[in-house]
Amino acid sequence: MSGSVLVIGGGGREHAIVRQLARSPQRPVIHAAPGNPGTAALARNVTLDPADPAAIVRYCQDQGIDLVIVGPEEPLIAGLADHLRHGGIPVFGPGALGARLEGDKEFAKEVLHAAGVPTPRYQAFSTTDSALSHLDTMDLPVVVKACGAAQGKGVAVCATREEAETFVRDCLDEQRFGASGLRILLEECVRGPELSVLIVTDGQDYCLLAPSRDHKRIGEGDTGPNTGGMGAFAPVTLPAELHAEIDARVVLPVLAELRRRDIPYRGVLYAGLMLTATGPQVLEFNCRFGDPETQVVLPLLRGDLLELCAATAAGELGAYLEHFPAGDGDPAEWAGAGLSEWRRHCVVVVGAADGYPGRCLSGRAIELPNDRGGAWIIQAGTRQAEGGLVSAGGRVLGAVGLADDLEGARRQAYDLLGGVHFEGLTYRRDIAARKD
Numbered sequence: 001m002s003g004s005v006l007v008i009g010g011g012g013r014e015h016a017i018v019r020q021l022a023r024s025p026q027r028p029v030i031h032a033a034p035g036n037p038g039t040a041a042l043a044r045n046v047t048l049d050p051a052d053p054a055a056i057v058r059y060c061q062d063q064g065i066d067l068v069i070v071g072p073e074e075p076l077i078a079g080l081a082d083h084l085r086h087g088g089i090p091v092f093g094p095g096a097l098g099a100r101l102e103g104d105k106e107f108a109k110e111v112l113h114a115a116g117v118p119t120p121r122y123q124a125f126s127t128t129d130s131a132l133s134h135l136d137t138m139d140l141p142v143v144v145k146a147c148g149a150a151q152g153k154g155v156a157v158c159a160t161r162e163e164a165e166t167f168v169r170d171c172l173d174e175q176r177f178g179a180s181g182l183r184i185l186l187e188e189c190v191r192g193p194e195l196s197v198l199i200v201t202d203g204q205d206y207c208l209l210a211p212s213r214d215h216k217r218i219g220e221g222d223t224g225p226n227t228g229g230m231g232a233f234a235p236v237t238l239p240a241e242l243h244a245e246i247d248a249r250v251v252l253p254v255l256a257e258l259r260r261r262d263i264p265y266r267g268v269l270y271a272g273l274m275l276t277a278t279g280p281q282v283l284e285f286n287c288r289f290g291d292p293e294t295q296v297v298l299p300l301l302r303g304d305l306l307e308l309c310a311a312t313a314a315g316e317l318g319a320y321l322e323h324f325p326a327g328d329g330d331p332a333e334w335a336g337a338g339l340s341e342w343r344r345h346c347v348v349v350v351g352a353a354d355g356y357p358g359r360c361l362s363g364r365a366i367e368l369p370n371d372r373g374g375a376w377i378i379q380a381g382t383r384q385a386e387g388g389l390v391s392a393g394g395r396v397l398g399a400v401g402l403a404d405d406l407e408g409a410r411r412q413a414y415d416l417l418g419g420v421h422f423e424g425l426t427y428r429r430d431i432a433a434r435k436d
């Protein structure tokens with residue numbers, strides 16, 4: 001792989017990807033579309049419409065782009081990777097068939113069932129009456145999910161029947177999520193710690209990046225509504241038998257089922273797991289890197305992200321992984337353990353605008369501290385205005401800390417966040433406070 005890579009997207013995940021690419025010994029020329037003020041320091045930010053794949057293919061051909069990494073789910077679900085591959089451009093990211101695992105939750109459940117992978121019981125509905133009748137037969141709390149992609153907002157964990165009915169009506173009657181919410185799942189609520197597992201695969205070979213944990217609720221102690229994620233840490237320490245169980249009961253059967261269905265997959269498949277008392281269950285699949293998980297998983301990579309993505313896009317992941325046998329202290333039962341640094345720890349704390357995950361004001365002046373050796377800022381909802389950097393979204397930035405132990409990484413992240421100032425800055429104080 002030589003040296004021009006285009007990263008699609010402009011959030012925290014994409015800043016984290018660009019930052020990691022910029023550390024590649026191959027010194028690639030990095031383009032980001034649209035990128036954000038954080039990527040601007042490391043990449044050439046370009047304006048390209050993700051909904052116009054022909055324009056993106058043309059740009060890649062004109063600029064001699066060797067690899068495209070697609071960050072967000074929407075363009076993947078819409079088939080951007082297929083267009084690029086048709087144009088002869090290597091892509092890290094699945095085509096529309098594979099991205100349907102995120103774009104259609106009912107389809108994902110079908111795949112899970114066919115593969116025999118544990119997942120909470122569910123039923124799908126398109127009419128309010130039938131959904132509400134079924135709701136009367138379910139134990140509380142209950143999970144209501146819009147089947148289509150809804151930017152992380154289409155899932156509600158409802159403690160009362162009233163809450164569940166409101167969300168059902170929001171989806172089916174009020175069409176709050178448009179077409180994405182016209183079919184819904186009512187799902188049993190299972191309990192346990194969550195785990196994010198990022199499976200990098202070229203369809204044949206695969207490896208698992210360091211397991212991470214997101215903190216999805218807005219409030220400390222995991223209270224309040226779900227968000228896109230308020231912070232994360234990696235690696236999560238798991239018993240060895242759980243490593244093996246996740247591999248055998250989740251990863252292998254799902255990848256085999258994709259092959260059985262002739263669904264090609266070159267990119268990252270993100271499995272959102274719940275570690276229940278009876279074993280891991282898959283809550284959801286995403287067809288891209290998690291955000292904010294990516295911000296803590298990539299700094300632990302021993303290898304070069306550029307090479308990892310290029311090998312995956314070329315269908316040569318197996319050969320690449322041979323360079324990373326599990327070493328001393330690595331959990332050998334974790335496929336691809338040698339690719340991650342297990343003796344270091346990474347924490348990100350998200351700084352959000354007040355009001356998030358509801359409506360929040362943008363345009364507030366942001367003051368940032370300088371990055372340090374073990375701590376840096378990842379920008380997400382920011383914009384460069386005439387007078388300086390301003391907020392432009394709910395999750396504005398992440399403060400990342402990296403250290404030899406989890407507590408040290410937490411301290412690094414929170415210390416750095418102490419130097420961030422904008423009106424309405426809000427964040428959780430308990431990110432990575434508990435390991436279980």
Ligand code: GLY
Nearest residue numbers: 214229290291292
């Ligand atoms: N952190 C949740 C997600 O990326 O969907």
